[in-house]
Amino acid sequence: MTAENKKAAEWIKLLQNSGYRQTEARNTIVEVILETNRALEPLEIFEIARKRQAGLGLVTVYRTLERLEALGLVQRVHQPGACNMYLQAPQGHQHLLICTSCGKAEFFNGDDLTPLMETVAARSGYQITEHWFQLFGCCADCQRK
Amino acid sequence: MTAENKKAAEWIKLLQNSGYRQTEARNTIVEVILETNRALEPLEIFEIARKRQAGLGLVTVYRTLERLEALGLVQRVHQPGACNMYLQAPQGHQHLLICTSCGKAEFFNGDDLTPLMETVAARSGYQITEHWFQLFGCCADCQRK
DNA sequence: CTATCTGCAAACCGTTTGCAGCGTT
């Protein structure tokens, strides 16, 4: 059993524990998301998944993403040119590093941010509740090309 | 002459230097943006501006924002719930601090980020070209309420 | 057997485009 398959089984189980059902459409959509190392638009997920399951509808992709996001399994990714892409969420709080060439997404820890946030909070008087930190660049593979 | 008026005159001049024209619609739209301390959607700008200039069209707001953004005078703001808001751009590279209660937006410097970005670049092999850092919280005024 | 899920079609909503006339320079 591959790592993706194991994770897919976990996700399906979490869906079921929340009163949702296991269906062929959801299995396929979850597999596509777990196999891909970059953020995908709903339409992209639909096109890839439909090759494996004829008759799948785009609406089902939207509705499945909605449920996966509510369970925290998937997260919406914001980029300069698009805010409608979805990516498998990391375990715990991590930050995104995205390759502007191939789209590959990786997560990293940003514990070092705490002192800066405290400084800003003290200076501004804000009570900070959330932060966004994302890096964009060219990954090692794409630099070689 | 207030600070807003002075800045409005500068913006109009920059538009003119780029081959664009000064019009009543643009004057009004620029004023609205400069008077407001939070990011606004095109529709909000339109509604506020239209009270001052009857007959203004929403399309003109979109087209003016496009030009202002191209000149770097205005920037699009991404938030968890909306990615279509615009805010007067800061001078130089700064980061956003947004009040989740009233929407007020402030900028701050984040020079402290450089070492973290270098660490991530070294570990990941990425050549980092851009970064997004934004804080959300409750401003001092809203905490009192 | 019941509640959820599905795909289709249509509605929706923010944004963009085509156009003819107007305003700025």
Next chain:
DNA sequence: AACGCTGCAAACGGTTTGCAGATAG
């Protein structure tokens, strides 16, 4: 006089909703 600008209406594209039938539990 020339060219940019304007508002309107229509087109557009991604997303959501209503619905009747299919399917998981």
